[in-house]
Amino acid sequence: SNIRNLPMEKLASTMMFPCKYSQSGCAAQLLYTDKPDHEDSCEYKPYSCPCPGSSCKWYGPLEQVMNHLMLQHKSITTLQGEDIVFLATDINLSGAVDWVMIQSCYSHHFMLVLEKQEKFHGHQQFFAVVQLIGSHKQADSFIYRLELNGHRRRLTWEATPRSIHEGVQSAINTSDCLVFDTHIAQLFADNGNLGINVTISPV
Amino acid sequence: SNIRNLPMEKLASTMMFPCKYSQSGCAAQLLYTDKPDHEDSCEYKPYSCPCPGSSCKWYGPLEQVMNHLMLQHKSITTLQGEDIVFLATDINLSGAVDWVMIQSCYSHHFMLVLEKQEKFHGHQQFFAVVQLIGSHKQADSFIYRLELNGHRRRLTWEATPRSIHEGVQSAINTSDCLVFDTHIAQLFADNGNLGINVTISPV
Ligand SMILES: [Zn+2]
Ligand SMILES: [Zn+2]
Ligand SMILES: [Zn+2]
Ligand SMILES: [Zn+2]
CATH class of the missing domain: 2.60.210.10 (Apoptosis, Tumor Necrosis Factor Receptor Associated Protein 2; Chain A)
Structure with a gap:
């Protein structure tokens, strides 16, 4: 529907949500509008394999990146x-x-x-x-x-x-x-x- | 004619020619094959206006370049x-x-x-x-x-x-x-x- 539910929008715009990496340790509580930006650079987001142009699908915590590269x-x-x-x-x-x-x-x-x-x-x-x-x-x-x-x-x-x-x-x-x-x-x-x-x- | 005149070619290849800027002071005597390269960078070649992208057709001796730019x-x-x-x-x-x-x-x-x-x-x-x-x-x-x-x-x-x-x-x-x-x-x-x-x- 294109009919906007203004009270709901108002409510959502003031509610705080947990970061999607809260299970990994992030304690941030965020406005809905701030969630994407935060999660994109959240320090608890898993690290992907840093090799450029590689098709490697590995990801994991920072501590394991070097180990992954060596192996x-x-x-x-x-x-x-x-x-x-x-x-x-x-x-x-x-x-x-x-x-x-x-x-x-x-x-x-x-x-x-x-x-x-x-x-x-x-x-x-x-x-x-x-x-x-x-x-x-x-x-x-x-x-x-x-x-x-x-x-x-x-x-x-x-x-x-x-x-x-x-x-x-x-x-x-x-x-x-x-x-x-x-x-x-x-x-x-x-x-x-x-x-x-x-x-x-x-x- | 496509018939090569070998004796003439041999003669020309050993003859020395003056640089085309000899009138401006260049004393170089050059083999025919070396003339184009020398004349391209001969220090007696007149300087063109150095303004890039300009349609200015001025050329002259180095000593007059700054004067030309100022005017x-x-x-x-x-x-x-x-x-x-x-x-x-x-x-x-x-x-x-x-x-x-x-x-x-x-x-x-x-x-x-x-x-x-x-x-x-x-x-x-x-x-x-x-x-x-x-x-x-x-x-x-x-x-x-x-x-x-x-x-x-x-x-x-x-x-x-x-x-x-x-x-x-x-x-x-x-x-x-x-x-x-x-x-x-x-x-x-x-x-x-x-x-x-x-x-x-x-x-
Ligand atoms: Zn986070
Ligand atoms: Zn990898
Ligand atoms: Zn010359
Ligand atoms: Zn000029």
Whole structure:
């Protein structure tokens, strides 16, 4: 029916509802209108597998994410240190490709992602971004820097890491990451391999 | 005729020819096969007006370029100093747009160019680049840095300035400059105005 029940609407607009993750520990009570936003970023929402472009359907609590990666995604390399080189090999491979590695520093694990895709016909682009294997709040206390170094040229992007809770796709969709095209990639690549300097710092 | 005159070809391939700018002072003597490349970048070639996207047909010697800009392109702002802010207003204007200003430092004049264009359908991009009002050789002794600063984000591009002798279009065509899309522009713009920090340094 299109007839609006104003008293009911009024009542609903003032009632408080529990978060749908209350069973996992969330104590939040929310107005109906605030529920979707809260639940989308609720810290008790289970974490999905952070591997980009993977068809992995795993999800679980934050504490088990690294364990899952070690067991199910054994090919992912881990490097120790706050200042490392993320080497993407064969960047000229055609089609949508993802390069992933893990950087461990400051008692945290960060997942580095380089994604190649064609958002616009005939225009392949690379998107590089860092996500913390941790909560949004934890991610806020770090900053990452991605740097391409070439012959008398340097391209640098600095930003707050994403949390794997939100993932990297929204950052890639809105270009809120290091974006460069195949021309730029060629300027900085060596024999089809691209080294990205990654530095993580506490804020 | 398709009949090749081998003795003539052999002779021509060893003969030296003067550069076509010999009247302007170039003393180079060149093999026929080397003439086009040399003349394209010959330092005695007249300079064209460096204003991007302008229909100005002026050309002349390097010493007269600044004079030409002052007289014929009065709307171009000049700022003094090696570290300035290039403010591009109304970046949301549709269509191909150019923003231009001149930065004077180290006894040289640099032209800063921000160009908005749609290389790929539905995908507007910004290209920012610095060119020295001087020769290629003079440009080689400088480096420029363009920096966008936003909320916990920074995008930086460092490179050797172009010379106005070669111009900026080849840099824009090959993305050999600071490239960003409208999403990124929004992240760094304030009320439709984008400030780009420009720093020039001697190498
Ligand atoms: Zn919740
Ligand atoms: Zn997985
Ligand atoms: Zn010459
Ligand atoms: Zn002109």
